[in-house]
Structure formats: structure tokens, C-alpha cells
Amino acid sequence: MVRSGTLILSVAARLLLPLQLLFSLFLLLRGHDEPGGGFIAGLVASGAFALYLFAYGGRATHAMLKVSPRDLIGLGLTLGVFSTLPALWQGEPFFTAQWWTIPVIGFKASTPLLFDIGVYLVVIGSVLTAITALVDTDREDA
Amino acid sequence: MQLAVLGGFVVAGMAPLLHRWFGARTPLVLSLLPASMMIWLLGLWPVIASGEAVLLEWAWVPGLDITLTFLIDGLSWLFALLILGIGALVLVYTGDYLHGHQDLPRFLVVLIAFMMSMLGLVLSDNLVTLFVFWELTSITSFLLIGFHHGDLSARKAAQQGLYVTAGGGLALLAGFVMLAQAGGSWSLAELTMRGDALRSHALYLPMLFCLLVGAFTKSAQFPFHFWLPSAMAAPTPVSAYLHSATMVKAGVFLLARLHPALGGTDAWTLSLSLVGAFTMATGAFLAIQHTNIKKLLAYSTVMALGTLTMLLGLGTPEALVAFVAFLLAHSLYKGALFMVAGILDHETGTKDVTHMGGLRHVMPRTAVVAAVAALSLAGMPPLLGFVGKELMLESALAATQYRVVIVGLTSVAAFLTLAVAAIVAFRPFYGALRRTPRTPHEAPPGMLAGPALLAGLSLLFGLAPGWLDGLVVATIAGLGATDHDVHLALWHGINLPLVLSLVSLALGLMVWRRWDRLRAHLARLRPFMARGPEAGYEALMAGMVAAAEWQTRMLQNGHIRNYLIVTLLTLLGLVGHALLFRHAPNLNVPVAAYPHEAVVAGLMVAGAVAACVMRSRLAAVAAVGIMGFSVALVFVLFSAPDLAITQLLVETLTVILLVLVLFRLPRFATLSTPTERARDLVVAGLSGIMITLLMFSVLGGERLPRISDFLVANSQPQGHGHNIVNVILVDFRALDTLGEMFVLALAAIGVLAMLRFHAESGGTAPTPPRESENG
Numbered sequence A: 001m002v003r004s005g006t007l008i009l010s011v012a013a014r015l016l017l018p019l020q021l022l023f024s025l026f027l028l029l030r031g032h033d034e035p036g037g038g039f040i041a042g043l044v045a046s047g048a049f050a051l052y053l054f055a056y057g058g059r060a061t062h063a064m065l066k067v068s069p070r071d072l073i074g075l076g077l078t079l080g081v082f083s084t085l086p087a088l089w090q091g092e093p094f095f096t097a098q099w100w101t102i103p104v105i106g107f108k109a110s111t112p113l114l115f116d117i118g119v120y121l122v123v124i125g126s127v128l129t130a131i132t133a134l135v136d137t138d139r140e141d142a
Numbered sequence B: 001m002q003l004a005v006l007g008g009f010v011v012a013g014m015a016p017l018l019h020r021w022f023g024a025r026t027p028l029v030l031s032l033l034p035a036s037m038m039i040w041l042l043g044l045w046p047v048i049a050s051g052e053a054v055l056l057e058w059a060w061v062p063g064l065d066i067t068l069t070f071l072i073d074g075l076s077w078l079f080a081l082l083i084l085g086i087g088a089l090v091l092v093y094t095g096d097y098l099h100g101h102q103d104l105p106r107f108l109v110v111l112i113a114f115m116m117s118m119l120g121l122v123l124s125d126n127l128v129t130l131f132v133f134w135e136l137t138s139i140t141s142f143l144l145i146g147f148h149h150g151d152l153s154a155r156k157a158a159q160q161g162l163y164v165t166a167g168g169g170l171a172l173l174a175g176f177v178m179l180a181q182a183g184g185s186w187s188l189a190e191l192t193m194r195g196d197a198l199r200s201h202a203l204y205l206p207m208l209f210c211l212l213v214g215a216f217t218k219s220a221q222f223p224f225h226f227w228l229p230s231a232m233a234a235p236t237p238v239s240a241y242l243h244s245a246t247m248v249k250a251g252v253f254l255l256a257r258l259h260p261a262l263g264g265t266d267a268w269t270l271s272l273s274l275v276g277a278f279t280m281a282t283g284a285f286l287a288i289q290h291t292n293i294k295k296l297l298a299y300s301t302v303m304a305l306g307t308l309t310m311l312l313g314l315g316t317p318e319a320l321v322a323f324v325a326f327l328l329a330h331s332l333y334k335g336a337l338f339m340v341a342g343i344l345d346h347e348t349g350t351k352d353v354t355h356m357g358g359l360r361h362v363m364p365r366t367a368v369v370a371a372v373a374a375l376s377l378a379g380m381p382p383l384l385g386f387v388g389k390e391l392m393l394e395s396a397l398a399a400t401q402y403r404v405v406i407v408g409l410t411s412v413a414a415f416l417t418l419a420v421a422a423i424v425a426f427r428p429f430y431g432a433l434r435r436t437p438r439t440p441h442e443a444p445p446g447m448l449a450g451p452a453l454l455a456g457l458s459l460l461f462g463l464a465p466g467w468l469d470g471l472v473v474a475t476i477a478g479l480g481a482t483d484h485d486v487h488l489a490l491w492h493g494i495n496l497p498l499v500l501s502l503v504s505l506a507l508g509l510m511v512w513r514r515w516d517r518l519r520a521h522l523a524r525l526r527p528f529m530a531r532g533p534e535a536g537y538e539a540l541m542a543g544m545v546a547a548a549e550w551q552t553r554m555l556q557n558g559h560i561r562n563y564l565i566v567t568l569l570t571l572l573g574l575v576g577h578a579l580l581f582r583h584a585p586n587l588n589v590p591v592a593a594y595p596h597e598a599v600v601a602g603l604m605v606a607g608a609v610a611a612c613v614m615r616s617r618l619a620a621v622a623a624v625g626i627m628g629f630s631v632a633l634v635f636v637l638f639s640a641p642d643l644a645i646t647q648l649l650v651e652t653l654t655v656i657l658l659v660l661v662l663f664r665l666p667r668f669a670t671l672s673t674p675t676e677r678a679r680d681l682v683v684a685g686l687s688g689i690m691i692t693l694l695m696f697s698v699l700g701g702e703r704l705p706r707i708s709d710f711l712v713a714n715s716q717p718q719g720h721g722h723n724i725v726n727v728i729l730v731d732f733r734a735l736d737t738l739g740e741m742f743v744l745a746l747a748a749i750g751v752l753a754m755l756r757f758h759a760e761s762g763g764t765a766p767t768p769p770r771e772s773e774n775g
Helices: A007-030 A038-065 A069-082 A085-089 A111-141 B002-030 B032-043 B045-049 B074-097 B104-123 B127-145 B152-183 B188-199 B204-218 B227-233 B236-245 B249-262 B266-287 B293-314 B317-348 B364-378 B384-397 B403-426 B445-463 B465-478 B496-513 B515-529 B533-555 B560-582 B595-613 B617-637 B641-662 B674-700 B707-719 B724-732 B734-760
Strands: A099-102 A107-110 B054-056 B059-061 B070-072
Touching: A007 A038, A007 A111, A038 A111, A038 B641, A038 B724, A069 A111, A069 B734, A107 A111, A111 B641, A111 B724, A111 B734, B002 B032, B002 B074, B002 B104, B032 B074, B032 B104, B045 B074, B045 B465, B070 B074, B070 B104, B074 B104, B074 B236, B074 B249, B074 B317, B074 B445, B074 B465, B104 B127, B104 B236, B104 B249, B127 B152, B127 B188, B127 B204, B127 B227, B127 B236, B127 B249, B152 B188, B152 B204, B152 B227, B152 B249, B152 B533, B188 B204, B188 B249, B204 B249, B204 B266, B227 B236, B227 B293, B236 B293, B236 B317, B249 B293, B249 B317, B266 B293, B266 B403, B293 B317, B293 B384, B293 B403, B317 B364, B317 B384, B317 B403, B317 B445, B317 B465, B364 B384, B364 B403, B364 B445, B384 B403, B384 B445, B384 B496, B403 B496, B445 B465, B496 B515, B533 B560, B560 B674, B595 B617, B617 B641, B641 B724, B707 B724, B724 B734
Parallel strands: none
Antiparallel strands: A099 A107, B054 B070
């Protein structure tokens, strides 16, 4: 059902994809202080990939992603669980947030950020898993 | 120590890697882990011997009172030592038993994981932690029983073991919750000091019942004994380790641990001593009907577990001394005998003792080891088993209630056990050499070392039981019997227990001589035996499958409208009931809205009505979209940008998903009759009214301090973020988010599985998988 789209769609998808992904990263990183965060950013990124999928079809999207969306889910969950460990190391209760400032650039790294990246990956992975599965069954029917 | 146990799980995970480096020697390398932990434990002996408990504190989830604190007193020290010592020997044994087996790495992963779980179980001070480790032992046991998973009977046995022990685990959890509520603490060290308060608590009987079900299922007490012999489908090292020396003793361990807290009442004494005594006799009686060497040993394990339970039930200091002596003796000889059984199976290719004979000519060393261990099982001097049995008989004779029943069952068990010992240790080795499927050779040294060491210890401690005095004193101190003088001795003088022993020796030998004829007689009892507890288990499982099928057909028939109606009606019933009868619904909420808010609300209503009446699917989707975007607008109006963005994005993605599925759906059709539509309207209307009332009540009643105030105040100072929504998601309630991440991942996997399944089954609606082989 999903086949290569019109010229306008393909060109737009190709141009928009990096912008949308960049925007999703922007939302992800600023999310702690301004509207945004891992969940929203993940939805934006999945929207970007979905657009690409409509323009170029499932196989091209798989090829561009290079990793399976299911692996993204696994990676995201691992990051989420992993972000709970530094607190354990500090002898603090489970899941206590840890904050560090990276000296030169003054960037504030933290376990909530790590956790948010986990959320981001899980959202992208889950949405894409569902969408690509639907597209794949379409192709088998065709 | 906690780090060592947790690290042990890591080592378990690394076993396949180690196997790549060390090959067939991996089990030997891995046995260094329990060996080193054992040396550390032995170093604690001076403290343990002084009767003190070591408390290694480690907070885990302080907010929920869950700790990883380890409590090492005489009782847990003894158990830990047995777990590690026998564990190390079993690993060495496995190296030869599963030599060259392709699944050796998998076996080692689970075995080490079991070892650590079991260690955690006996050392845990916190009830929750103990329960986690308890369940872990059930799961690892399941994986080990089903090790040969290509074999249907092994799978069935594994499931049976899991269902029985995990089902008991549920009762145990309920018991733990009651125990913690009644005692006001989750710490065993504290609970054992509040015995009087617990025994007089109103929840004492239900709590005791739940805990006993948990302990009895795990320790294979009647009527849950049947899973243990089935578990013999596991490879023999597992039978020797899990199903005789360690895991099945977890229930007994727990009872011993709780003895100071709950013991001493009539309910405790009667249930434990009678169930224990009955289990003893049943186990011994069922044992002699089998010719499979592992089943014989398994039933005699059931008998031994019954003995331990009975001794705890009697609960006198003498009985507790007998408990410790018998526990130690049993672990030593039964571990050895199972390993010998494995050797026989490995060398001859059969497990049936009637097919073996004269093996002492080809495997003399194994014959000696078997004889020593079996003599201990039979309770013959000068072995530790004799010391244990004499003490046990003495305690049974001193029983104050139901003395005749207990002594009678004990004596029956004693002479039948003697027959079992003779069958296991003499039948295969004496008489004429028989042909077996494989030509037997002497066992490899790795396989012989373990049983030889255990049998040697049985002999050593039998000859010098006085060496155990200190250990017994320290252990029963953990059981609540302090300041009791203990002098274990081989010779107690000519007394009633000795007379009983002699009588049972004579009877046992008679049974052994006429075993073949006796079995033929007993075979006639089969139809009666077939109605035992195992049949009850089968019926229960079949009933459960039938009930599951019925409720699946009723509730999950694949029609979304039915799901919705069930969900809404449940919601209506529960929330509506609470709203109407518990809290009077609050109706005086000043309803005032700005014009633009009214417009948005009107849009939502219009969208909803349109979605219901549209006769084109695309139009209905658009109408639902109107509602979604209106909700986003509401979020904007009430300054919740994060929610608005999320809502808009979700709407967008919904469109994408709809585009993908829209073409696959059948033509729009009206499936429901006017009556059904009227019914749906009523349910939907009632739900709407109820939600409205609920909102009014929430807005009207400012009973509790609002959590949002806390969040606004603490978001920046504690969470280092200005976006409160995000701080809640990733910091304050991050645990919930983590749970939701898993839900999302599971949902995605579910979608994938459903679509794949759908595609593979040729486009027909998926039918629920039937689990006919679950039995």
C-alpha cells in the first residue's frame, strides 16, 4: 500500500528529515527546563521517520535506519535501567538523580537526562516497530 | 557478602564466556566461587560459635523498608555452608557428568544463579528480599528440571514443580505481608524477638496457614509431595543439589527461622508434627514401590523433609538438636547417594535398580562410597545418620500430643527407609553381574570425589559427633533455644530408641529380602493411588485451563465494542458506587466559562456526535481528530504546553497509523441492531455523567493538600529543572516512567507479534493458542 510518493513528497521528506531530527534532539535536550523532553522528542523523531517511510517505502527506511527499531527499544530500556545505577554506587536510594557538570563546556550531565534519552529511544523504537510492522504486512499482501 | 552474592549472579551470566576460555574445565573453575565464599564464611566461625548473629546492613529501597541486609547466625551459617560446600562438589561432579554436553554453559548459568538465589534466601534478613530469592529458586529450579526441554515429560515435570512451588509462593507472600503487619517490621531479626505479640495477634492463624502452605509446597510435604519425584527428570547433579540438599530445604529453613516468632502454639505443634509425621510415612511407603533409583531416593527425601518438619513441630530443645543433626546427616548422605545414582546411570545407562547387579566387581570404589552413605541413610552406627535417627526417635517418644500416632508413623518410616537404603546401595552392587545398556567402568575421579567426601564426612562425624556440639549449640540458638547444653554421642545406652531401631532393622531387612514380591502386591494398590493428590493437581490444572478458555471466550472475544462495554460497566460499577454511596456527589460547582472556552467545548461535543453518526469511515476519523485537537486546545488554554504538544503529536501519529490500516479494513457496515445501539448509548451516557460528577467532586472537595504545590516548589531546587512535567517524568516519578517504558515496549512487541501471526495464519483472525499439553 505504501509505495514511493510524488516528487514533492520525496524531496520534502529528504529535506525535512534532518531538520525534524535536529528539532527532536533540541526538544530532548532542552526538555528539562522548557517544554519538550524525551517523550515529545521521540514522537517528533518518529513522525520524521514516518514521513520518510511514506515517501520512500519500508525497505529504504530500513536501510537508512541501519538498526532495527526493536533494537532501539532494547537500547532505550537498557539506558533507562542503567541510569538507576549511579545512585546505587553513591550509596543513595534507588533512582536518586545524580548531577555532574562537565568542566570545559559547562554542560550539565545527569542521570535524568540519560533516562530521558532512554525514553526517547523507546518511543522511537516502539512507534517505528508498530508502523514498519504494518507496512511490512501491507507489502506481503500486495 | 551482598556484593559476593550479587557478583555471583554476574559470574553466572559470564559462564558461557568462561566456557569459551576454559572449555570442559569451566565447572572446576566455577567451583572456586562457592569455595572462596565458603572460606570467608568459615572465617566467621568464632563469632557464630559465641552464639551471636552478624547483621550485614545494606539499604535497598529505604522508602519501602526493603533492605538487602544479611543475617548470619548459626542457622543461616549452617545452611549457607551446606549450600556452598555441596554446591562446589556438585560443580566438580557436573564437569564429568555433563562432559562434552553442548548445553553445559546454559546449565552452569542456571546452576550458579540458583546457588546465589539459595544463598540469598538463607541469608536475607528482610522478608521481601527473602521472598524475591525464594521465587528465584523456584524459577531456576524450573529451568533446571526442564533442562532436557526436548523431552515432554521433563517439561511437564518442570511446570508441575513451578506451579506447585510458585503457587505456594503466593500464599507465602500473603503470609509475609500479614506477618509484617502484625509484627510491625519486615526484618526477621526483629520479628523473632516479637514472638509473644505475634502469637497473640488476631491474624495469627491465617498468617500461619499461609506461611505453612508456602513452606509445605516448597519442602514437598503431604499433600504437595508429588512434584518432587517428578522433578527427578532433571539431570542428576540437579537432583543431588536442588532436590535433596538445598532448595527443598528452603521451606524447612523458613519454618526453622520463624520458629522463635511463631512456634510453640498448639496450632503450630499439631500441624507441623502431624503433617511432618504423615509425610514421613507416606514418603517411605511410596519409595519402596519404585524401582527407579532416583525416584527411590526422591521419596526418601520426602520422608526426610517430613522428619525435619515434624521435629520443628515438636519444638522441644531436644527436638531442635535432633533437627540440626538430622539435617546435616541428610544433606551429607543424600547428596552422596544422588551422586552415586548419577554415576550408576552414567555408567550403566539405566536407572532401574532391578536391572543392575554385581557392579562391585567393576566399580569397587563407588560400591564402598554407596555403602557408607546408605548405612547413614539407614541410620546404622557408626554413622552420623545413626546419631540423627536416635535423637529423632527420642524426640518423637517425648511428644506430648498424639504420641501414639507420631511414634507409629515414625517407626514405619524408619524401617521402610532402612529397606530403601538396602535397595539403593546393595541391590546394584551385589549378586551376579548383569547386562546393562552400557558397559560399566569405575567412575571418573571428578564424579567420585564429591560423594566420597560427603560419605567420608558422614563417617567422620558419626565417629566423633562431639565435634558438632558447638555447631549445634550455635544453630539452635538461632532457633530460639539458647543456653541448652548439647552433647552428641554415638552411644546413648540401651534405651527405647535403640530397641525401636533394632526392631526396624529386622523389619527393614525383611522388606528388603521380599521386596520383589512386596512390589507385586503393592501394584494392586495402583488404582487407589491414582486418586492421590497428583490427580487433584491434574484436575485443578485442567479446570484452570477450562476456566481460562471460558473467560477468554466471554471477555476477550476480539470485538472491541465488547471490551469497551465491559471496561465501562466495571468503571461505572466501582467508581459510581464509591461516588454515590461513599461520598455524596458535590454539585455546587460554579460553572463559568469564557466564550472561547465554550467554543472549544462545543467543538468537542460536535466532534463526538459527528463521529457516532458518520457513515463514512474517513469522516468519522476526521471527527475524532476534531476532538483530539480540541483537547490540545484545552491544554493550550490552561497553559500546559507539554501536554498540548504531546496531544498534537499523538494525533498526528494516529493519522499515520490510521492511513496504514484504513485500507485494510472491511467496508463500513452497521453491525449492531437498534437495541444494541440504544444499550451502547445508555452505557456511554451513564459513563459521561459519572465522569462529570467525578470531576465536580474533585473540584469541589479540597480535602487534601494538593501535590502540585509541592511539585512547583521543589522542581527547581531538587530536580534542577524548570519544566515541572519533565521533572516529574524523569525524576520525581521516574520509576513510573520506567514502568511505562516497559509497557510501551511490550505493546510494540505485541503489535509486531499480532501482525506477524496474522500474516502467517493467512489473514484469518488469530485464535487464542490452546495449551493442551499444559496438563
